[in-house]
Amino acid sequence: MSAPKPIEGRLAEIAMAARELIAERGFEGLRTRDIAARVGINVATLHYHVPTKEALIRIVAQSLRSDFIAQSQARPRQGLSPVEVLKLEFADFRETMTEAPERYIVMAELSDRAERDAAIAAEIRPMQAYWRRMTADIIVEGRDKGVFRADVDPEAAAMMVIGTLSMSFWHARDDLEFFDRACAELLRALMVRPSKD
Amino acid sequence: MSAPKPIEGRLAEIAMAARELIAERGFEGLRTRDIAARVGINVATLHYHVPTKEALIRIVAQSLRSDFIAQSQARPRQGLSPVEVLKLEFADFRETMTEAPERYIVMAELSDRAERDAAIAAEIRPMQAYWRRMTADIIVEGRDKGVFRADVDPEAAAMMVIGTLSMSFWHARDDLEFFDRACAELLRALMVRPSKD
DNA sequence: CTGTCTCTCAATCAATTGATTGATGGAAAC
DNA sequence: GTTTCCATCAATCAATTGATTGAGAGACAG
Numbered sequence: 301m302s303a304p305k306p307i308e309g310r311l312a313e314i315a316m317a318a319r320e321l322i323a324e325r326g327f328e329g330l331r332t333r334d335i336a337a338r339v340g341i342n343v344a345t346l347h348y349h350v351p352t353k354e355a356l357i358r359i360v361a362q363s364l365r366s367d368f369i370a371q372s373q374a375r376p377r378q379g380l381s382p383v384e385v386l387k388l389e390f391a392d393f394r395e396t397m398t399e400a401p402e403r404y405i406v407m408a409e410l411s412d413r414a415e416r417d418a419a420i421a422a423e424i425r426p427m428q429a430y431w432r433r434m435t436a437d438i439i440v441e442g443r444d445k446g447v448f449r450a451d452v453d454p455e456a457a458a459m460m461v462i463g464t465l466s467m468s469f470w471h472a473r474d475d476l477e478f479f480d481r482a483c484a485e486l487l488r489a490l491m492v493r494p495s496k497d
Numbered sequence: 498m499s500a501p502k503p504i505e506g507r508l509a510e511i512a513m514a515a516r517e518l519i520a521e522r523g524f525e526g527l528r529t530r531d532i533a534a535r536v537g538i539n540v541a542t543l544h545y546h547v548p549t550k551e552a553l554i555r556i557v558a559q560s561l562r563s564d565f566i567a568q569s570q571a572r573p574r575q576g577l578s579p580v581e582v583l584k585l586e587f588a589d590f591r592e593t594m595t596e597a598p599e600r601y602i603v604m605a606e607l608s609d610r611a612e613r614d615a616a617i618a619a620e621i622r623p624m625q626a627y628w629r630r631m632t633a634d635i636i637v638e639g640r641d642k643g644v645f646r647a648d649v650d651p652e653a654a655a656m657m658v659i660g661t662l663s664m665s666f667w668h669a670r671d672d673l674e675f676f677d678r679a680c681a682e683l684l685r686a687l688m689v690r691p692s693k694d
Numbered sequence: 695c696t697g698t699c700t701c702t703c704a705a706t707c708a709a710t711t712g713a714t715t716g717a718t719g720g721a722a723a724c
Numbered sequence: 725g726t727t728t729c730c731a732t733c734a735a736t737c738a739a740t741t742g743a744t745t746g747a748g749a750g751a752c753a754g
Contacts, residue, residue, distance in 0.1 A: 310731090326613060328525035332712060342733045347713060349731090411667075412609070416523060428668075449685065456675070456682035463664030464657045470608075471625075471656065478653070485653035488646065489686035507701090529742060539703045544743060546701090 313339050315363035323402040327409045361423035368427050382442030390483040432458050448490045510536050512560035520599040524606050558620035565624050579639030587680040629655050645687045
């Protein structure tokens with residue numbers, strides 16, 4: 301992941317307000333007036349900083365990407381075993397899910413729009429690709445060290461992990477105990493188990 | 498799943514046109530004028546059949562639910578082993594993914610909106626719950642018959658299966674070979690493996 | 695033939711909404 | 725002190741868009 305230009309000042313305020321509103325009302329409910337009101341500025345001032353709504357959405361995507369990178373780099377992983385790293389991923393996801401769910405909600409919303417907007421796709425796809433590759437790398441290491449199944453398909457398993465986490469976000473945001481069960485199931489699905497009897 | 502009222506005639510045409518447009522342009526791009534144009538009727542005629550846009554969306558959700566039930570009931574499963582049933586699920590998903598992807602795209606779009614619209618949620622949630630429960634049931638049977646891991650958590654594993662399929666839909670729609678790898682990984686994750694001597 | 699019911703449309707409304715304009719205040723530059 | 729540039733706002737525009745109105749065509753019953 302190359303470093304995108306950081307968003308700061310008024311632009312950052314605008315991006316955050318937009319993110320909040322997208323999380324609250326969805327993309328179709330996003331109105332430039334509401335963003336301006338939340339920032340506390342005039343609509344014209346908003347358009348002074350961000351010429352069009354399209355540009356605004358791109359800025360939101362960049363802002364999200366910055367957060368993602370920051371969170372990713374804030375994780376110390378040296379010296380941890382693959383299982384521990386994976387558990388760290390789960391804990392990280394769980395924390396964001398409960399304390400900053402807006403991030404995943406907006407992410408999903410943008411991911412959706414990326415299907416039809418190349419500029420959004422350019423910001424979003426790298427994040428998703430990075431997440432998948434990072435997860436696959438963990439699985440490769442675990443397999444090579446003999447803690448994960450020898451017949452595991454790292455890329456496919458990475459998609460399994462991410463898909464399970466994403467799905468859990470929508471269906472278990474209010475049921476953390478179930479989220480933990482899903483994570484435990486993922487580990488059991490990946491790890492080498494003691495032979496029967 | 499109780500049977501919803503079937504949509505037919507002009508209403509069915511309208512629902513299908515709306516589904517196509519939602520799949521093409523997303524929810525925010527849905528315009529009553531466009532729907533009317535695609536059906537080949539006047540906007541006023543559209544509003545004669547469907548009073549408000551909200552009602553229209555509800556009809557789309559019902560239409561989707563009908564399809565879902567029809568597809569679900571068209572599957573003969575008697576006499577099949579849990580593994581075979583699960584493989585049938587995968588094949589079914591794969592077929593819809595390639596031949597009627599619009600169904601899943603609209604489903605995702607509605608699922609999103611269900612977060613903020615109780616009427617949509619009432620149509621969508623039962624489908625999702627049904628899918629999860631049905632999958633969990635398959636896993637329970639497989640576990641009890643000794644083909645799936647004894648320590649499997651059926652509900653969590655069902656979420657894993659569905660999450661993986663859903664994620665595959667977005668990231669592997671153009672790469673069926675990878676979709677198959679994901680399905681194979683799911684099976685390996687669930688099945689009892691020969692003990693490593 | 696008349697009345698009624700269903701379905702349709704052209705024309706129009708009213709509200710929303712992204713974007714622009716022209717002006718103002720203040721800080722830095724010269 | 726004057727000029728220049730940045731940020732801001734009130735007011736307004738122009739287009740979009742969901743919805744309504746009033747009229748008409750066709751089928752069918754009596």
